[in-house]
Structure formats: C-alpha cells, structure tokens
Amino acid sequence: xxxxxxxxxxxxxxxxxxxxxxxxxxxxxxxxxxxxxxxxxxxxxxxxxxxxxxxxxxxxxxxxxxxxxxxxxxxxxxxxxxxxxxxxxxxxxxxxxxxxxxxxxxxxxxxxxxxxxxxxxxxxxxxxxxxxxxxxxxxxxxxxxxxxxxxxxxxxxxxxxxxxxxxxxxxxxxxxxxxxxxxxxxxxxxxxxxxxxxxxxxxxxxxxxxxxxxxxxxxxxxxxxxxxxxxxxxxxxxxxxxxxxxxxxxxxxxxxxxxxxxxxxxxxxxxxxxxxxxxxxxxxxxxxxxxxxxxxxxxxxxxxxxxxxxxxxxxxxxxxxxxxxxxxxxxxxxxxxxxxxxxxxxxxxxxxxxxxxxxxxxxxxxxxxxxxxxxxxxxxxxxxxxxxxxxxxxxxxxxxxxxxxxxxxxxxxxxxxxxxx
Numbered sequence: 001x002x003x004x005x006x007x008x009x010x011x012x013x014x015x016x017x018x019x020x021x022x023x024x025x026x027x028x029x030x031x032x033x034x035x036x037x038x039x040x041x042x043x044x045x046x047x048x049x050x051x052x053x054x055x056x057x058x059x060x061x062x063x064x065x066x067x068x069x070x071x072x073x074x075x076x077x078x079x080x081x082x083x084x085x086x087x088x089x090x091x092x093x094x095x096x097x098x099x100x101x102x103x104x105x106x107x108x109x110x111x112x113x114x115x116x117x118x119x120x121x122x123x124x125x126x127x128x129x130x131x132x133x134x135x136x137x138x139x140x141x142x143x144x145x146x147x148x149x150x151x152x153x154x155x156x157x158x159x160x161x162x163x164x165x166x167x168x169x170x171x172x173x174x175x176x177x178x179x180x181x182x183x184x185x186x187x188x189x190x191x192x193x194x195x196x197x198x199x200x201x202x203x204x205x206x207x208x209x210x211x212x213x214x215x216x217x218x219x220x221x222x223x224x225x226x227x228x229x230x231x232x233x234x235x236x237x238x239x240x241x242x243x244x245x246x247x248x249x250x251x252x253x254x255x256x257x258x259x260x261x262x263x264x265x266x267x268x269x270x271x272x273x274x275x276x277x278x279x280x281x282x283x284x285x286x287x288x289x290x291x292x293x294x295x296x297x298x299x300x301x302x303x304x305x306x307x308x309x310x311x312x313x314x315x316x317x318x319x320x321x322x323x324x325x326x327x328x329x330x331x332x333x334x335x336x337x338x339x340x341x342x343x344x345x346x347x348x349x350x351x352x353x354x355x356x357x358x359x360x361x362x363x364x365x366x367x368x369x370x371x372x373x374x375x376x377x378x379x380x381x382x383x384x385x386x387x388x389x390x391x392x393x394x395x396x397x398x399x400x401x402x403x404x405x406x407x408x409x410x411x412x413x414x415x416x417x418x419x420x421x
Contacts, residue, residue, distance in 0.1 A: 030059065034059055034065055037049055037059060037060055037065070038065070038068060038069055038072060041073055042073070043073070043075075043405070046069065047060075047408055047410065047411075050410050050411065051411060057410055057411065060410065061410040070406065074363070075132055075133075075403040075404045075405075075406050076403065076404050077099045077359070077364060077401055077402070078098065078099065078113065078154065078402050078403060078404055079099050079113055079401075079402050080096070080097050080099060080357070080366060080373075080375070080399055080400065080401050081096055081097075081113075081127055081130070081135070082094060082095055082097055082373065082386075082387055082398070082399055083095075083126065083127070083396075083397040084393040084394070084395060084396050084397055093117040093120055093124060093125050094125065094126070094127055094398070095114075095117075096113045096116070096153075097373075097386050097387055098113075098114075099375050099384060099386065100384055112153055112154055112155075113153045113154060113402055116151070120139055123139050123140055123142070124139070125139040125140070126138050126140075126397070126398065127400040128148075128187045129187055129188050129189050129201070130189070130400040130401055130402060131188075131189035131190070131191070132403045132404075132405065133152055133153070133154045133402065133403055133404060133405035133406065134151065134152050134189055135149075135150070135151045135153065135400065135402075136149075136150055136151075136187055136189050136201055137149040137150075137151055147162060148162070148164065148165050149161065149162055149163065150163050150189070150199055150200075150201060152405065153402065154402065155405065163199055163201065163220060163223065164220065164223060164224075166203040166205070166225075167205070167218050169183045169205050169207060170205070170216055181207055181208070181209045182209075183205060183206065183208075184205075185203065185204070185205060186204040186245050186252075187201060187203055187204075188201060188204065188247040190202065190249065191248075199220065200220045200221055202217065202218065202219050202220075202247060202249075203217075203218040203219075203220070203225070204216070204217055204218075204247060204252055206254070211234065212232055212234050213233055213262070213271060214230065215230065215232070215252060215264045215271065216229075216230045217229045217230065217266050228266065229267070229269060231264045231265065231266060231268075232269075233270065233271035233272070244288055244289060244290060245290070246291070246292060246298065248296070248298075250265070250266055250267060251263060251264065251265055251266065252264040253274075253290055253298060255288055255290070258273070259276060260274060260275060260276065261273070261274040261321075262274075274313075275321035276288075276300070276323075277300060277302070277321075277323035277325070278323075280302050280309075280311070283304070283352075284352055284354075285354070286303075286352070286353075286355055287302060287355065288300065288301070288302055289357075289365075290358075291359065291360060291361065291362045292361070293360070293361050293362075294361065297312060297313060298312075298313050299311065299312055299326075299358075299362040300313070300323065301355055301358055301362055303331070303352075303354070303367070306330060306331045306353075307328060307329070307330065307331065308329040308353075308365070308367075308376075309328050310326050310327040310328075310329075310362050310378065311323040311324065311325055312324050312326045326362075327362075327378065329378070329381065331353055331367070334367075334369075334374065334376060334383045335374075337383050338372075338374055338383050338384065338385040340369065340370075340385070353367055353368065353369050353370070355367060355368075356368050356396070356398075356399035357399045357400065359401065362378055363378055363379060364377050364379075364401075365378060366386070368396060368399075371388065372385060372387070372388050373385075373386040373387040373388075373389075373396075373399065374386065
C-alpha cells in the first residue's frame with residue numbers, strides 16, 4: 001500500500017501592495033531603469049518607453065545613454081530600394097523590397113517606405129545616397145529638369161525637404177590650352193549620429209586633367225553651400241569607370257583607374273595613393289566596395305570567383321594600406337542556402353558576382369549573383385533572396401539600403417503634462 005504524500009498548496013500571490021512596492025523600487029532606481037531601457041532592443045520600444053513620463057524621457061534621450069544603446073542595438077536593415085532600367089529613357093522610380101522585417105517594423109516598412117515614391121508620380125527619381133533612414137533623391141520631370149530632396153521615408157510624415165543642387169565646379173588654372181579637364185560629382189549624406197537639421201549633405205567635386213587631380217569639398221548648411229576644403233596632387237589619373245567612393249566627413253576615398261585607392265585628406269589638403277590588399281585587383285565593375293569602420297578604419301570587400309573576402313585597414317590615418325584579412329565567405333554556400341541553382345561557370349565578366357551595396361563595418365552586403373539580388377548578413381552568415389531580375393530588367397541601376405531611423409526624435413513633453421515625473 002503506497003503512502004500518500006501530502007500535496008503542497010501553492011503559495012498565495014503577494015498582495016498588490018507588495019507588488020507595487022517592488023516595482024517602484026526597481027523602476028525608481030535610475031541605474032536599474034537605464035539598464036532596462038538599454039535592453040528593450042528596438043528603437044520603437046525605446047521611444048514608447050520615453051512616453052511614460054518626463055523622467056523616463058530624460059534618461060532615454062540622454063546622449064551618453066544613446067551611445068550605449070546604439071552600440072548594443074545598432075540600426076537594422078529594414079529593406080532596400082532597387083532601381084532597374086527597362087531600356088532607353090529615364091529610369092523608373094525605385095521600388096522598396098523588405099528584408100526579413102521584424103513584426104514591429106513590418107507594417108511601417110510596407111506602408112511608408114513602399115509607398116514613399118508614389119508621391120513622385122509623373123517624374124522619374126534616382127537615389128544618390130542613403131544613410132541610415134534617410135535618402136538623397138534627385139527627381140526629373142518630363143523636361144529633364146531635376147530637383148534634389150533629402151527624405152526620411154520611415155518617419156511618420158515621410159519628411160521631405162527640397163535642397164539646392166550641388167554647386168558648380170570651381171575654376172581651375174590649366175597648364176596649357178590643350179589640357180582637358182573632366183569633372184565628377186559625389187553626393188553624400190552626413191553621418192546619422194551627427195546633430196544635423198535634416199537638410200544638409202556634402203558635395204565632393206573631383207577634377208581630372210593630364211597633369212593633376214583636384215578635389216573640392218562643399219557642405220550644405222542653412223540651405224547655402226559652404227566651401228570646406230580642397231586638395232590637389234600631381235597625379236594624372238583618368239576618371240574611374242566604377243564610382244567606388246567613401247566619405248567619412250574628413251577624408252574621401254576613391255578607387256582609381258591605376259588600381260589604387262586615392263585618399264583625399266581635407267585637413268591637410270593632400271591627396272595620396274593607398275595600395276590595395278595583396279591579391280586584390282580591380283578586374284570589373286562591382287568586384288570591390290569600400291565600407292566605413294570605427295575610428296577612421298575602413299573595410300574593403302572584394303569578390304573573385306566564388307569567394308568574398310573582407311579586409312580591414314586599421315592604420316588608415318597614415319594611408320599606409322596596412323590591410324588585414326578578417327573574413328572569407330564561400331559564395332557557393334550562400335547560393336545554395338537561398339535555393340539558387342547550381343553555380344554556373346564563370347566564363348566572363350557578364351556572369352561574375354557583383355557587389356551592389358555594403359553596410360558600415362562591413363556588417364552586411366547586397367550581391368548581384370547572376371541576376372539574383374541576395375542580402376547577406378556578414379555577422380550571422382544568414383542570406384536572403386531579395387529579388388530576381390526579369391527579362392524586362394535590362395540593367396540594374398542602383399541598390400540602396402534603408403535602415404532604421406537614427407538618431408531618434410523624442411517627444412517634447414510640455415509642462416503640466418498629465419504624465420508624472
């Protein structure tokens with residue numbers, strides 16, 4: 001005969017007053033509150049927390065806290081704007097393709113970002129640069145007259161500001177009447193971490209001649225162009241076929257036609273060549289891309305055959321080109337993981353894998369793999385098929401990632417607001 005064990009009665013729940021006291025002790029501690037806010041993960045959750053009261057908003061919007069929050073929760077890829085040319089004529093408006101959106105971001109991405117360019121009906125538009133949650137857009141009407149915009153498609157109001165076009169090139173004294181001068185432009189949005197007014201961007205004007213290369217930097221402030229710096233060098237470099245460029249507010253990097261990276265240092269007004277990593281050659285358009293790192297570091301992403309290699313230059317300050325190989329990824333495995341067919345033979349440049357866009361710190365890359373656009377998260381090695389080119393897509397014009405908005409815009413809580421301190 002078995003012995004019956006007395007059943008333990010469940011403990012009664014703590015009284016409501018005790019629960020309220022424990023919660024108050026936790027949330028009333030500023031250090032604990034900051035740690036809780038730091039672990040909410042999504043920026044949208046942080047903004048909702050800031051609406052609780054002025055005290056929470058004060059902690060959430062503190063610059064030191066935001067630096068910690070961004071380091072732990074870096075901006076995420078929401079999707080990508082893809083533009084392809086069906087044939088002769090101006091390119092159509094970019095279309096938005098989501099990238100495994102989080103449930104909390106899916107509705108906003110689909111509703112705002114996907115419909116954003118509907119406002120440009122009757123005109124074509126091209127994205128000159130994307131930085132975080134902002135775009136620099138040039139729109140053309142039926143008379144081919146262009147208008148520049150700085151846009152935030154993910155903002156609730158789809159914030160769009162008309163900005164002046166890039167300034168005209170400055171006059172340059174040529175050495176002879178036979179010398180020819182060719183200008184190239186590069187437009188760049190400022191770093192999302194800066195304290196901009198949402199209307200500024202940089203214009204880099206590059207001039208090439210048989211005798212020298214000159215670079216001029218302008219910044220749009222208060223809707224007027226301000227000349228910032230210039231640099232020149234006796235480097236007879238022809239304009240590159242592929243515009244592989246990188247700008248980090250003080251230096252400008254550009255892949256040149258002499259298989260080197262030209263480094264324009266604006267503080268010192270100098271231009272110097274930087275060697276490519278060993279074994280890297282600029283074989284075709286799309287095989288090399290540059291990425292911004294931390295503390296003046298730069299990354300170089302290189303694809304050859306079925307390998308993608310990532311190099312880091314930690315001593316970019318002295319332009320020595322001291323590169324380190326930090327990662328190698330087998331693209332055959334990537335193609336298999338996204339369900340692509342067998343790896344085709346590489347019988348020429350037309351069938352090569354091309355790099356279309358990269359993230360800061362080489363955190364992600366968009367690849368054109370034989371007509372299929374693939375998103376690759378370098379950190380997790382997870383890949384996703386984004387788009388397959390159709391016969392109507394004659395040429396892929398641009399791939400521009402859209403990130404979560406940074407820096408966040410916190411609500412202004414008025415005095416006398418119903419929320420408590």
